[in-house]
Amino acid sequence: MRVHTTGMMAAAAALLVAPGSAMAPAATATLREPGSLADRGIAATRWAAHATAAHTTLAPLRRLLDEIGETPSLRAGRTGSGARRVYLAGKHRPTFLGVQDAAIGASTEVPNRWWYAADARTLALFRPLAALVRAPLDALPPRGARCGSASSGPPTLTSACFIVVASAVAPAASLWHLDWGACARRGAAFTALTPLSGPQMTSERCAAHGLEYEPWDAAPGDLARVYDYARGDAVIFDGRLPHRTAPFTASALASVAGGRRLIVSLSFAARGGGATERAAQIRVLEGQTGGYYELDGA
Numbered sequence: 001m002r003v004h005t006t007g008m009m010a011a012a013a014a015l016l017v018a019p020g021s022a023m024a025p026a027a028t029a030t031l032r033e034p035g036s037l038a039d040r041g042i043a044a045t046r047w048a049a050h051a052t053a054a055h056t057t058l059a060p061l062r063r064l065l066d067e068i069g070e071t072p073s074l075r076a077g078r079t080g081s082g083a084r085r086v087y088l089a090g091k092h093r094p095t096f097l098g099v100q101d102a103a104i105g106a107s108t109e110v111p112n113r114w115w116y117a118a119d120a121r122t123l124a125l126f127r128p129l130a131a132l133v134r135a136p137l138d139a140l141p142p143r144g145a146r147c148g149s150a151s152s153g154p155p156t157l158t159s160a161c162f163i164v165v166a167s168a169v170a171p172a173a174s175l176w177h178l179d180w181g182a183c184a185r186r187g188a189a190f191t192a193l194t195p196l197s198g199p200q201m202t203s204e205r206c207a208a209h210g211l212e213y214e215p216w217d218a219a220p221g222d223l224a225r226v227y228d229y230a231r232g233d234a235v236i237f238d239g240r241l242p243h244r245t246a247p248f249t250a251s252a253l254a255s256v257a258g259g260r261r262l263i264v265s266l267s268f269a270a271r272g273g274g275a276t277e278r279a280a281q282i283r284v285l286e287g288q289t290g291g292y293y294e295l296d297g298a
Helices: 036-040 051-069 072-076 120-124 127-133 250-254 275-289
Strands: 002-004 042-046 083-087 095-100 113-117 156-165 189-195 210-213 225-228 233-238 243-245 261-269 293-295
Touching: 036 042, 036 233, 051 095, 051 127, 051 156, 051 261, 095 120, 120 156, 127 156, 127 189, 127 261, 156 275, 261 275, 275 293
Parallel strands: none
Antiparallel strands: 002 293, 042 233, 083 095, 095 113, 113 156, 156 261, 156 293, 189 233, 189 261, 210 225, 210 243
16 A cells, blocks of 8 residues: 655646536436446445434534634644644644635635545545445456456555535536546546535435536536535546536525535545556646545555
């Protein structure tokens, strides 16, 4: 296993892409079809059988995020893309590196932040959730190892973070992008997102909890789709899937308990892609995480 840690956060490694022509209604049902991740580049999975099960799994992570929010040193914050390391009290002293969103947060009164697990013990706190949401990853067909690489296998957890959005997201501020744009091949890496806030697993919708995406099998001119977040449900997508935060207003965010949109983001990387692919994975992770990540194999 390669474990890497550096100092401050490098420049973001997401690659900007062109937006779709408009937004289509939610089509989450198709994302649950077998093979959706391989065919469309995106899948949804219900990882909790009911709301109580979701709460049991998410409660320890929510307590961690609440503790971050109560840390006095954070309230001062920093402007732009500054980062700040936070050590929480407790048996294992969880450590997070906070990074302010320069694109969205800099233009709002309340900055939006990413809080990355900054050491092995903190990342381990996210592994129970990662094990529950990874079903679509385990169903992927084998990629086949490149010459000189480790054996190909299911993607492994490399990093984890909390995404805290505390202000409205205007359409112009929410940019279409690829999370792992530096990776040339599909199937090299994936992002899984599941909410700590927002609707339960019902038909209820919240305008502040959406992900816009353009599936690989969309016909030219098709509308962009939207996935609605719900606690106990996760969306997993390939690092080369165009997507963005579905824009929402301040009034929509005000309807969320606590007035913040809270998402857990888990990153997974595949093995066996060769030296060039591994170098691209490292480049993205160093740009996203602020320095700590884990990579299995080569």
